[in-house]
Amino acid sequence: MAAAMPLALLVLLLLGPGGWCLAEPPRDSLREELVITPLPSGDVAATFQFRTRWDSELQREGVSHYRLFPKALGQLISKYSLRELHLSFTQGFWRTRYWGPPFLQAPSVWINLGRSSVMSSQGSSAPLSTSSTPPTQSLPLPPSNPWVWPMAGLSVLLKADRLFHTSYHSQAVHIRPVCRNARCTSISWELRQTLSVVFDAFITGQGKKDWSLFRMFSRTLTEPCPLASESRVYVDITTYNQDNETLEVHPPPTTTYQDVILGTRKTYAIYDLLDTAMINNSRNLNIQLKWKRPPENEAPPVPFLHAQRYVSGYGLQKGELSTLLYNTHPYRAFPVLLLDTVPWYLRLYVHTLTITSKGKENKPSYIHYQPAQDRLQPHLLEMLIQLPANSVT
Amino acid sequence: MAAPLVLVLVVAVTVRAALFRSSLAEFISERVEVVSPLSSWKRVVEGLSLLDLGVSPYSGAVFHETPLIIYLFHFLIDYAELVFMITDALTAIALYFAIQDFNKVVFKKQKLLLELDQYAPDVAELIRTPMEMRYIPLKVALFYLLNPYTILSCVAKSTCAINNTLIAFFILTTIKGSAFLSAIFLALATYQSLYPLTLFVPGLLYLLQTRHINPNSAAAVHTCENEEQSLLDLFLGVCHDVCGKPSGNHLPLLLPSQLLGFHPRSLWLYINVFFYTIPLAIKLKEHPIFFMFIQIAVIAIFKSYPTVGDVALYMAFFPVWNHLYRFLRNIFVLTCIIIVCSLLFPVLWHLWIYAGSANSNFFYAITLTFNVGQILLISDYFYAFLRREYYLTHGLYLTAKDGTEAMLVLK
Numbered sequence: 193m194a195a196a197m198p199l200a201l202l203v204l205l206l207l208g209p210g211g212w213c214l215a216e217p218p219r220d221s222l223r224e225e226l227v228i229t230p231l232p233s234g235d236v237a238a239t240f241q242f243r244t245r246w247d248s249e250l251q252r253e254g255v256s257h258y259r260l261f262p263k264a265l266g267q268l269i270s271k272y273s274l275r276e277l278h279l280s281f282t283q284g285f286w287r288t289r290y291w292g293p294p295f296l297q298a299p300s301v302w303i304n305l306g307r308s309s310v311m312s313s314q315g316s317s318a319p320l321s322t323s324s325t326p327p328t329q330s331l332p333l334p335p336s337n338p339w340v341w342p343m344a345g346l347s348v349l350l351k352a353d354r355l356f357h358t359s360y361h362s363q364a365v366h367i368r369p370v371c372r373n374a375r376c377t378s379i380s381w382e383l384r385q386t387l388s389v390v391f392d393a394f395i396t397g398q399g400k401k402d403w404s405l406f407r408m409f410s411r412t413l414t415e416p417c418p419l420a421s422e423s424r425v426y427v428d429i430t431t432y433n434q435d436n437e438t439l440e441v442h443p444p445p446t447t448t449y450q451d452v453i454l455g456t457r458k459t460y461a462i463y464d465l466l467d468t469a470m471i472n473n474s475r476n477l478n479i480q481l482k483w484k485r486p487p488e489n490e491a492p493p494v495p496f497l498h499a500q501r502y503v504s505g506y507g508l509q510k511g512e513l514s515t516l517l518y519n520t521h522p523y524r525a526f527p528v529l530l531l532d533t534v535p536w537y538l539r540l541y542v543h544t545l546t547i548t549s550k551g552k553e554n555k556p557s558y559i560h561y562q563p564a565q566d567r568l569q570p571h572l573l574e575m576l577i578q579l580p581a582n583s584v585t
Numbered sequence: 586m587a588a589p590l591v592l593v594l595v596v597a598v599t600v601r602a603a604l605f606r607s608s609l610a611e612f613i614s615e616r617v618e619v620v621s622p623l624s625s626w627k628r629v630v631e632g633l634s635l636l637d638l639g640v641s642p643y644s645g646a647v648f649h650e651t652p653l654i655i656y657l658f659h660f661l662i663d664y665a666e667l668v669f670m671i672t673d674a675l676t677a678i679a680l681y682f683a684i685q686d687f688n689k690v691v692f693k694k695q696k697l698l699l700e701l702d703q704y705a706p707d708v709a710e711l712i713r714t715p716m717e718m719r720y721i722p723l724k725v726a727l728f729y730l731l732n733p734y735t736i737l738s739c740v741a742k743s744t745c746a747i748n749n750t751l752i753a754f755f756i757l758t759t760i761k762g763s764a765f766l767s768a769i770f771l772a773l774a775t776y777q778s779l780y781p782l783t784l785f786v787p788g789l790l791y792l793l794q795t796r797h798i799n800p801n802s803a804a805a806v807h808t809c810e811n812e813e814q815s816l817l818d819l820f821l822g823v824c825h826d827v828c829g830k831p832s833g834n835h836l837p838l839l840l841p842s843q844l845l846g847f848h849p850r851s852l853w854l855y856i857n858v859f860f861y862t863i864p865l866a867i868k869l870k871e872h873p874i875f876f877m878f879i880q881i882a883v884i885a886i887f888k889s890y891p892t893v894g895d896v897a898l899y900m901a902f903f904p905v906w907n908h909l910y911r912f913l914r915n916i917f918v919l920t921c922i923i924i925v926c927s928l929l930f931p932v933l934w935h936l937w938i939y940a941g942s943a944n945s946n947f948f949y950a951i952t953l954t955f956n957v958g959q960i961l962l963i964s965d966y967f968y969a970f971l972r973r974e975y976y977l978t979h980g981l982y983l984t985a986k987d988g989t990e991a992m993l994v995l996k
Contacts, residue, residue: 389975410664438647539647541627 220246220260224346227460229536230481231390233290235359236403240346240387241296246378247372250516260419261383265277265367269381280364284390287360288498296388296452330547336444346423349409350387360390395504404480412476416465421463430458443478455526496521497528513540526579528529534571536564547577549585554578588725590681594674597730602738603672605666618930620892623649626665626742629658643879651777654744673752676728676898679753684722684905686760687874690795692718705980709972713908721904729901733927738894740781745894748777752784752898756877759788764796778973783862784877790866791873800956857887859920868971875970878902882963885955896959912969915961923959926951 227239246261256268268274286294347491364386369379391408407413416423426449429441445461452458498518505511513534519526534540542561547554556574562569579585604610613619614626622628631654632648635641642655661668692715698704725877729735738746755770767788776779826868861883869876878899885895910916929951936943972993983991 281798492634506603541631543630543640560636561640563635563640563647566646 220244220248221421222419223536224261224417224420225422225424225426226346227295227426228428230403231291233287234491235291235324236387236391236408237291238384238391238408239293239295239359240350241430242346242385244383244385245370245380246383247378249379262379265365265383269367274367277365277367279366279370280362282360282362284358284360284362286390294388296362296386317457344415346425347417349411350404350409351409352354352418354522358389360388361393363387364391377481402482403479405479406478412478413465414476418427420466425465425479427463427481428458429461430456438483440482440526442482443477497526511538512539517577517579517585519581519583519585522580523581525581528577528579530573530575530577532573534564534573536566536568536570538571540564540571542573545573547575547585549580554585590678590726593723593727593730594677597673597677597736598670599740600736601976602666602732604736605995612735612941615936616626616737616741616931617739618893619742619827621740621745623747623890624743624745624892625893626744629654629660629744633658633662646658653773653776654747665742669742669746669986672746673730673735673739675752676732676746676750677730679750679757680729681722683753683757683760684725687905688721690717690760705975708977708981711908711981717908721907724904724907725901728904729897732897732900733895734893736898738892738897743892743894744777745892748781748790748900749894751777752781752881753783753785756874757786759791760874762792764773767792767852768886773852778888780858783880784868785814785864785886787873787877787880790870790876794871794873858884872970872974875906877905879963879967882959886959886963891956902962906966906970909966909969912972917963919958919962919965922954926955926958927967930955955972 195398198422221244221247222245225241225243227241229239231237246328246517248261259441267572268475270275314477364384366382366384368382368384368385370382372378391403413425423515427445429439429448430446433541441461445463446463446467447462449462450457451460465477469527474570496519498520500516502516503511504514515530515532517528517530540563542563547556554577556575558574560572560574562572564571577585598724604613620626628648629650632642632650635645635648636655636659658665677989683967691713695713704712735746751770753776755767758766771781771785771788774784847886862880865876865879882899885891886897888895920962930948933943933947933951937945937948975993983993
C-alpha cells in the first residue's frame, strides 16, 4: 500500500505536466453524404460530400499525428499559415437552362485552361500551385492526394472511368477553421471535399430515364466506411406523388426528409448506410429509380436573375467583353450588385464601359473600379445596377 | 510673308479635318508607330474617366501623362480635335518666326565674319545671300505641317504634338533672347518627358552668345546664366509641388521607362540621349542652333518610346540647312531607307500580330533599320556642316603640297 502511493503519484506526475506526449490525439470525425437528383432534362446529378472535422490547433508546432485529415494538407496549412483554402477543378459547364440551379454553387473565379477544363482556386495568404491536363487523362490532384480513400463506404462509387464520361464534373476541396464553442477559444479544422457529376441520360440509361447506382457507377454500396461517423445517401423524390405513382424507388426508403432548398420545397429519401438493417438485408445496396409514368417534361423554373458573358472582337487590339444580366420577373425591378474581376493581362479601358437596359443607357447607382497593375492585381469592378423588370441589361 | 503662311495653315487644317472625319482616324490612333503608351490619346481619356470615378489615374499601369495634361483636357475634352489642330498650327507659327529671326542672326554673323576676314578668299559660292534665305521660314512651316508623320500624329491625337509645341516655343523664345520665357517653356517640356532637359545646354549657349554680339556688359552675361538656371530649377520645383500634389505621383512620371518596368541594363540605352550633350557642346559651341537640331534628333532616336511625331519635329529643320545639300553624301540611300521602312512598319505589324506568320523579330528589325537610317541621316548632316565650316575657313579648292587636289579626311 505504501509502495502503491508513490507509484500512483509517479503515474499522475507523468500524466500531468509531462503528459502531453501521452495525451490522446485530437479527435476527428468523417461524415459522408451522397445526394442524387434527377434533373428536369432527364440527366442525373450526383453530389458527393465528405466532411472531415479535426479538433486540432494546426497553426502550432508539434502536430504529427494525422489520421483522417490528410497529412500533406495539414502540413500545407501549418507551413504557410493558411486561413482558408478553396481549390476546385471543373470540367464542363453547368447548363442552368436545362438542369436548373446547381446543388452546390459553381466556383466564382474561372480560369480557362486547355480545351474544356476550367479551374478555379482561391487561397488566403498562400501561394498556389496549379496544373491543367486535357480532360481525357487522369485527373490532376492537389499535391496531397486527399482523394485516395480506404475502399469502403461511399468512396466505393468513385470509380474513375465512369466518372469521366459525364457532362459535368467538378471536384473541390475546401478547408476552413470552425469554432468549437460559442466564444471561439479553440478552433477545429473542417475539410470539405465535394464531387459533383452529371450523368448523361443516354449513356447511362440507354434512352430510358430510369437509373440505378450500378448503371451509373458500375458499383454498388457494399459496406459502410468504418471511419465515418455518418454515411448517408439522399435521393430527390420531389416529383413523387402517392396518388399518381409517377416513380418508384427501390429499396423503399426508411425515412424521408423535407426541406426548402434554393426556394423550392424538396423531398428526399434517406438511406443511412450505418443503419445495420439497411445493409444486412442484401449484401449490397443498389438504389434504383423507375419511372412508372414518364414525367411531364416541365422546363426547370427559370431563375429570376441569371447572367451570361461573352467575348467579341478579334486580335489583341480590338476585343469586347459583354455581360448580359437577365431579369425575368414580370413586374419587379431588382437592384443587383455586380462584382467582376478580370485578369491583368486583359487591358480594359473603363471609359469604354457602357450599360444599356432596354435600349436606353442605364447609369449605375454606385461604381467602384480598381484598375489592374501588371502582374500584381486584377481589374476589380463593382457596380450597383437597377435591373428593370423583364429586361436584359 | 503672312499670306503664304496663312495659306499653308489653311491647307494643313483642311487635310487634318478631312482625316479626322474619315474612318482612318481610329485606325491611325491605334498604330504603334504613331502613338506610344506614353502619348496615346486613349490613355488620356482613360485617365480622365478614372478621375471621374474617383480613382487616382495613376493607380493602374495605364496612365502615364502629367497632371498638367489632365487639367488641360478636363475642360477641353470635347474639343480635342480642335486642340490638336491648334497645337500643330502653333508649332508651325513658332518655327516660322524662330527661323525668320535666326536667319537674320546668321546673316549678321556672316557679315561680321566677312568683315573680320575670317573666311578664305575663294569661298564666295558658300556664302549665303538674303535672297536664298527668303523662303526658308515658309518652307520650315510647310515641312512641319504637311509632313505625313505630323499629320498622322495629329490625327491620332498623340500628346507628342503638345511636346513638340513646347519645344518649338522654347526655340522661338531662345532665339528672341528672352531667358525667362525660354526657361518656362523648357521646364514645361521637360516636365512632360525628361529628354528636353538636354536642350538646356544649347539654349544657354545661344543666349550667352547673342548677349555677346549685342554690346552688353560681362556681368549681364553671368546674371543671365544664373537667372536661367535658377528659373529652370524654380519652375521644375513649382511644377512638382503644385501640379504634383493632386496626383501624389509625379516623380515616376519623369522616368516613364522605369515606370514601365524595363531591364536595368537597357538603362544605358536611354542615358545615351544625355551622353551626346557634352561632346556636341564641345564641338558645336559656336553653332548652338545646329547643336539644338542634332540634340532634338538624338532625342527622337534614342528616347524610350519614340514615335513618328518626334521625327517630324527635327525633319522640319531640314530647309534651314539646305545650303549643306552639296555636301551630303548618302541622301538618296537614306531617303529610300526612311520611305521603305515607313511603308513596311504596318505590313510587318499586321503579319506579326494578325496573320501570325511573322514574329517580333521582323518588326524589331524594321525599327532597327529605321533608327539606323535616322542615325546615318544625322551624322551625314553633321559631317556636311563640319565640312562646310572647314571649307569656309580654309578655302574651297584645297590643293596638296604638290599642287593636286587634296582629299579631306574626317578624323
